[in-house]
Amino acid sequence: xxxxxxxxxxxxxxxxxxxxxxxxxxxxxxxxxxxxxxxxxxxxxxxxxxxxxxxxxxxxxxxxxxxxxxxxxxxxxxxxxxxxxxxxxxxxxxxxxxxxxxxxxxxxxxxxxxxxxxxxxxxxxxxxxxxxxxxxxxxxxxxxxxxxxxxxxxxxxxxxxxxxxxxxxxxxxxxxxxxxxxxxxxxxxxxxxxxxxxxxxxxxxxxxxxxxxxxxxxxxxxxxxxxxxxxxxxxxxxxxxxxxxxxxxxxxxxxxxxxxxxxxxxxxxxxxxxxxxxxxxxxx
Amino acid sequence: xxxxxxxxxxxxxxxxxxxxxxxxxxxxxxxxxxxxxxxxxxxxxxxxxxxxxxxxxxxxxxxxxxxxxxxxxxxxxxxxxxxxxxxxxxxxxxxxxxxxxxxxxxxxxxxxxxxxxxxxxxxxxxxxxxxxxxxxxxxxxxxxxxxxxxxxxxxxxxxxxxxxxxxxxxxxxxxxxxxxxxxxxxxxxxxxxxxxxxxxxxxxxxxxxxxxxxxxxxxxxxxxxxxxxxxxxxxxxxxxxxxxxxxxxxxxxxxxxxxxxxxxxxxxxxxxxxxxxxxxxxxxxxxxxxxxxxxxxxxxxxxxxxxxxxxxxxxxxxxxxxxxxxxxxxxxxxxxxxxxxxxxxxxxxxxxxxxxxxxxxxxxxxxxxxxxxxxxxxxxxxxxxxxxxxxxxxxxxxxxxx
Numbered sequence: 045x046x047x048x049x050x051x052x053x054x055x056x057x058x059x060x061x062x063x064x065x066x067x068x069x070x071x072x073x074x075x076x077x078x079x080x081x082x083x084x085x086x087x088x089x090x091x092x093x094x095x096x097x098x099x100x101x102x103x104x105x106x107x108x109x110x111x112x113x114x115x116x117x118x119x120x121x122x123x124x125x126x127x128x129x130x131x132x133x134x135x136x137x138x139x140x141x142x143x144x145x146x147x148x149x150x151x152x153x154x155x156x157x158x159x160x161x162x163x164x165x166x167x168x169x170x171x172x173x174x175x176x177x178x179x180x181x182x183x184x185x186x187x188x189x190x191x192x193x194x195x196x197x198x199x200x201x202x203x204x205x206x207x208x209x210x211x212x213x214x215x216x217x218x219x220x221x222x223x224x225x226x227x228x229x230x231x232x233x234x235x236x237x238x239x240x241x242x243x244x245x246x247x248x249x250x251x252x253x254x255x256x257x258x259x260x261x262x263x264x265x266x267x268x269x270x271x272x273x274x275x276x277x278x279x280x281x282x283x284x285x286x287x288x289x290x291x292x293x294x295x296x297x298x299x300x301x302x303x304x305x306x307x308x309x310x311x312x313x314x315x316x317x318x319x320x321x322x323x324x325x326x327x328x
Numbered sequence: 329x330x331x332x333x334x335x336x337x338x339x340x341x342x343x344x345x346x347x348x349x350x351x352x353x354x355x356x357x358x359x360x361x362x363x364x365x366x367x368x369x370x371x372x373x374x375x376x377x378x379x380x381x382x383x384x385x386x387x388x389x390x391x392x393x394x395x396x397x398x399x400x401x402x403x404x405x406x407x408x409x410x411x412x413x414x415x416x417x418x419x420x421x422x423x424x425x426x427x428x429x430x431x432x433x434x435x436x437x438x439x440x441x442x443x444x445x446x447x448x449x450x451x452x453x454x455x456x457x458x459x460x461x462x463x464x465x466x467x468x469x470x471x472x473x474x475x476x477x478x479x480x481x482x483x484x485x486x487x488x489x490x491x492x493x494x495x496x497x498x499x500x501x502x503x504x505x506x507x508x509x510x511x512x513x514x515x516x517x518x519x520x521x522x523x524x525x526x527x528x529x530x531x532x533x534x535x536x537x538x539x540x541x542x543x544x545x546x547x548x549x550x551x552x553x554x555x556x557x558x559x560x561x562x563x564x565x566x567x568x569x570x571x572x573x574x575x576x577x578x579x580x581x582x583x584x585x586x587x588x589x590x591x592x593x594x595x596x597x598x599x600x601x602x603x604x605x606x607x608x609x610x611x612x613x614x615x616x617x618x619x620x621x622x623x624x625x626x627x628x629x630x631x632x633x634x635x636x637x638x639x640x641x642x643x644x645x646x647x648x649x650x651x652x653x654x655x656x657x658x659x660x661x662x663x664x665x666x667x668x669x670x671x672x673x674x675x676x677x678x679x680x681x682x683x684x685x686x687x688x689x690x691x692x693x694x695x696x697x698x699x700x701x702x703x704x705x706x707x708x709x710x711x712x713x714x715x716x717x718x719x720x721x722x723x724x725x726x727x728x729x730x
Contacts, residue, residue, distance in 0.1 A: 064370040068360050074351065079380060121542035128546075216378035217347055223380040 056085065056092040057227075057234045065222035066093060075179050075201035077216070080224030083269030086204040090160035093200065100157045102199070104146035110167045112174030115147040116184050116193075138188050147178060148193060156197035165208040172215035179218055227270060229256065239274050240281065250290035251277055254300045258307070261316060268306040276305035333393050337376065340389040344376045351375045365394070517585060517715065529554050561592040563627055563672070567637025568597045568610060575680035578706055579636055582678070586634075594627065600641045601661040601695075602668060603652055620664060624671045632718050633668065635677040636706070639695040646694050665698045676714040677703040683710070 050066045052058035058066070066089075069076035078086045094101035104115055120141045127135040134140045144152075150159040164172060178184050182195035203219065205211065227235060229252060236248055255273050258264075268276075279302045280290075289301055300306065307313045330353070337344045352375040360371055369390060377386045529552035536551035543549075564586060566579060586593055596606035596618060605617040644651040646661045669675055677695065679686070683705040686692045696703045702717055704710040 060366070061370040061374075064360070064367055065374045068355050068371055068374060071358050071360060072351065072354055077378070119539075121539050125542040125546065213343070213378075217345055219378065220351070220374045221378045222374055223383065 050093055050096055053092045053096045055238060056088060057231060057238055059225075059227075059231060062089075062222060062224065065220060069202075069220050070097075070200050072220075073198040073200075075203055075219045077203045077205060077211075077219040077221045078224060079205050079207055079221070081226055081267075081269055082206060083271035084224045084226065085270065086224060087160065087162055090158055090162075090202040090204075093202070094158040097158070097200075099155060099200065100153055101160065102146050102150040102153075102157055103160045103162060105162045106164055106167045106171070108166050108168070110171065112171055112178075113145075115145040115161075115175070116178065117145050117148055117186060118143045119188050142186065142188060147184075150199045151182065151193055151195040153196065153199070157199045159199040159201045161201065161203045163206060164203050165205040165211070169209055169212075172211050176214060176218065232270070232273070235270060236274070236277060240277060243277070243281070244287065246287040247280065247285075247290070250287045251280065254290050255306065258300065258303075258316070261319060264307075264312050264315065265309045266307075266312060268308075272306055272308070276302060279305050333389075336393055337386065337389050340385050342377060342382050342385050342389065348376050348378075517590070517711070560590060561627075561631045562586060562590045562594070563631045563633045564593065564595040565602065565606070565633065565635045565637075566595060566597050567600060567635075567639075569599055571600075571638050571640050572680075575638065575706075578680055582636065582706070582711075592631075594631070596623065598637075599652075599654060600637070601639075601645050601652070602635075602664050603655075603657040603661055604659065604664060620668070624667065627672075629672055631672060631674075633672040633675040634714070634718075635675070635699075636680075637677070638679055638681045639677070639692045639703070640681060640689050641691045643690050643694055646691060646698075662694075662698060665695070669699055674718050675699060675702060676717050678706045678710065678714055679703055680706040 050058070050070065051063055065076060068074075078089060080086055090103070091101060093099075119138075120143055124135055124138075124141045147159070150157045179201065182198050183192060185192050232252060232255075233248065236243065236252070240248075251273075255268065255276070259267050283302065285301055303313065303316070307316060330349075334344060334349050352372055355371050355375055356368075360367070372390070373383065373386055377383060531553055533551040533553035536553065537549065540549040540551055541547065564583065566583070572579070583595070596608055597610060598606050602620065604620050606620060606623060607617050609616055641653075642651070645653065646665075649658055649660050650656050651660060677699055679692070681689075681692070686696070686703075692703070702714075704714040704717070
């Protein structure tokens with residue numbers, strides 16, 4: 045039997061509010077818009093929902109040149125033109141030149157699928173408006189063949205945004221909204237445990253305290269996020285760094301080992317080094 | 329009851345619409361949030377609020393509206409059986425402490441007092457030494473220091489308590505009225521990007537041409553599209569020195585964000601108010617100056633002009649010839665401002681001073697009058713409004729004569 049409620053997976057830690065959001069979106073069949081800092085697992089969420097509910101996943105990654113029509117279908121006029129010059133028989137049926145998009149594929153799925161529309165804010169500002177009817181009624185019209193495509197099962201739609209553009213109100217009104225907050229220490233510990241089950245308690249505690257103190261450094265251009273923490277711990281494990289190396293009485297006074305995984309901007313590294321230098325002088 | 333919550337939200341500045349409210353009711357009907365108030369909070373927030381900047385407003389209205397429910401929860405937590413409390417103290421208290429409890433009249437008296445206080449107390453309480461609340465030294469409440477304290481309102485993990493979630497107001501700094509960070513400024517400046525593809529269709533649309541040619545069976549059908557102009561031209565005029573010193577950081581942030589965002593960005597400095605000269609380098613402000621006339625000749629009227637300054641000075645500096653604080657100006661600042669405003673139809677002024685202080689400074693009123701009220705506070709919200717103003721086809725825009 046397939047599961048109907050999402051409660052996180054063994055690879056993904058979901059907070060109660062996130063579970064609520066996902067389950068409400070699934071139950072009421074509304075699209076769920078997910079925002080949050082980069083690296084908080086917005087895209088991964090769709091994969092995990094599909095996995096835990098055992099549904100097929102259709103991913104539609106949006107680029108700045110994406111058009112809403114790409115998700116529905118495209119009419120390949122150029123190959124039809126070429127075929128007509130060559131006198132091919134298939135040129136007489138326009139159906140041969142309709143290329144299905146991700147949305148169409150999801151609509152045709154035999155079981156209720158999960159559809160991920162990733163980074164919708166990358167597209168042109170009119171993009172969300174062009175999808176209003178499709179998301180609302182879960183149907184669209186193919187002008188070339190004069191058929192109406194209707195979803196067999198309303199897909200579970202997840203939309204992620206990095207806030208680079210504001211989305212139109214009419215679009216927002218049709219979605220549920222969830223903002224993934226940056227995890228607190230407790231949740232973070234769970235997340236790390238999920239990814240590195242054999243991690244020593246000591247190293248975890250030291251790594252987390254260093255990580256949060258780096259995050260709290262004022263004036264950082266790009267704060268390190270969950271995915272960066274996980275990368276960093278992976279590095280620490282690979283290099284076999286002992287927890288003592290991280291401790292060094294006060295995390296503020298030393299630059300953390302392998303900081304390149306946490307700070308991704310030379311200005312940030314510079315700022316951090318300066319702060320460390322000042323702290324060292326003050327401490328003397 | 330929920331209808332009033334809906335109207336309260338709208339009054340509280342959360343843009344909620346009827347379909348969203350119906351969505352919430354639908355969710356309640358589907359028993360998504362039947363048991364816990366926490367779930368109800370999450371469901372309501374998810375269905376009604378679509379922008380994390382409004383979370384804080386939502387939290388405030390929610391807290392206000394469900395204040396009664398909160399009290400009810402405190403009471404529920406307070407009505408624990410006396411037996412249970414006694415067992416708890418057996419475990420927690422040392423013998424010495426238990427004797428002191430006995431000295432106060434014993435458990436029954438303590439609980440009696442508690443019930444009495446619960447009846448007297450109306451609101452939430454924190455600190456202090458008498459009322460029931462948190463972090464105080466009264467015998468009642470939690471996280472307190474009184475050894476015979478009765479733990480109230482902390483039934484489970486504190487994190488999990490519903491009342492906490494919205495009272496914490498974690499989204500406070502996402503409210504739109506707050507001061508800016510570089511990234512936020514960039515987001516706001518991006519509004520100006522929008523008219524990048526507006527205008528007349530002057531460029532060959534290759535894809536469209538191929539497409540429509542193929543559709544019409546090979547007959548050439550040319551399609552045109554508007555030129556893609558992804559560079560808005562921006563002229564930034566920054567007030568520097570004197571009363572602007574407290575605002576240096578935010579101006580730097582604005583400047584660096586604008587630099588990253590616009591390809592055509594020009595900037596000049598002025599002191600307090602623009603006169604006949606401006607400069608680009610503050611260290612050589614007296615040697616390398618730019619004539620304001622030259623500025624207007626060099627930069628075409630399609631530049632968007634953004635003044636940044638507090639406009640806080642003596643009114644003479646605007647009204648009088650020779651009013652400038654650092655040189656003799658033949659013509660008053662007012663004349664120069666009028667000239668600039670006439671040349672550049674798209675013009676706004678960003679003021680780092682809080683908007684509600686403006687009316688108390690005469691020079692700000694004068695400046696606003698000169699630029700037809702196009703002054704906005706230097707906050708995320710103000711910047712947003714300013715960018716909208718720049719985007720607008722303003723009544724000050726004359727038909728282009730070039």
